[in-house]
Structure formats: C-alpha cells, structure tokens
Amino acid sequence: MQLYKKILLALDLTEECAQLREKARMLAEANDAALYLAHVIEPLSFAYGGDVPIDLGVIQQQLDEHAHKSLASYADKLGYPITEQMVITGHIETEIHRIAEEREVDLILVGSHGRHGLALLLGSTANGILHGAKCDVLAVRIST
Incomplete structure (x- = not known):
C-alpha cells in the first residue's frame, strides 16, 4: 500500500539541509x-521595509539565481x-502551504x-508549516 503519493521537500538550502537527503530519498522510494x-x-523588502536607499531588485535577482x-x-x-524543483x-x-495544496x-x-525557550515560544518555520498544512508534515531534526 502506498502511503504517500506526492512528497514535498521544503528546503532552506543551508548546509544542514543535506541531512534531509537520505530521509527524503528513503520515503520517496x-x-x-x-x-x-x-x-x-x-523578499528583501520584508526584512528592510520600503525605506532602503538602494535598489534591492538586483540583490533579489542574485539570491534567486543562487x-x-x-x-x-x-x-x-x-x-x-x-518531479519538480521550485x-x-x-x-x-x-x-x-500553497504549493502543497496546488500539487x-x-x-x-x-x-x-x-529550538528551545524563547525561539520555541515565538515559533519556527517548521512549526508554521505544521500548523497550517492540510496534509501530513514530517519535521526531521537537524543537528548543528
């Protein structure tokens, strides 16, 4: 019986995300x-608002290409x-959440x-994904 037909691996592309490779491959296989x-x-405008005296477009494009x-x-x-890289x-x-629902x-x-303490109370990205998802979410502990 196939439990999961479509798996979305959400990555932050830090060095630590390499730890998810084996788990993702095993689950998919x-x-x-x-x-x-x-x-x-x-978007950089989220972090800096609209009050930055430089054009963030070039920097945003470089981030996208990287x-x-x-x-x-x-x-x-x-x-x-x-199946698809986004x-x-x-x-x-x-x-x-949008990608998961659309696909x-x-x-x-x-x-x-x-994270523990204050970071846990304020929430994390994984926590935010978990609480709004309409499907199962597997949060894999990343060791630093």
Missing part, C-alpha cells in the same frame, strides 16, 4: 512517490528523480532545528 523540491526566498543553482545541485545529489519568492509558510501533496518534509 518506499512509497514510489513523486518528489517535489521547494525553496522559498523571502537558489536555483543550489537547488539543482541538491537535486543532483539526492539520487531520486525529482524557487519561489514570498512568505515561507504561506508558499509551502495535492500527501506529505511535507521539512528540517527542524529543535
């Missing part, structure tokens, strides 16, 4: 699932066919740094 990779870039290259490299090392600009949790994903796989 065990379920003969379609595997989607997604990285969301938050993310596409990093995601392609990650996919090459995964050892499993990728680099999206927007709010991380919102975009991951009718059964499982979202995301790394979690296992």
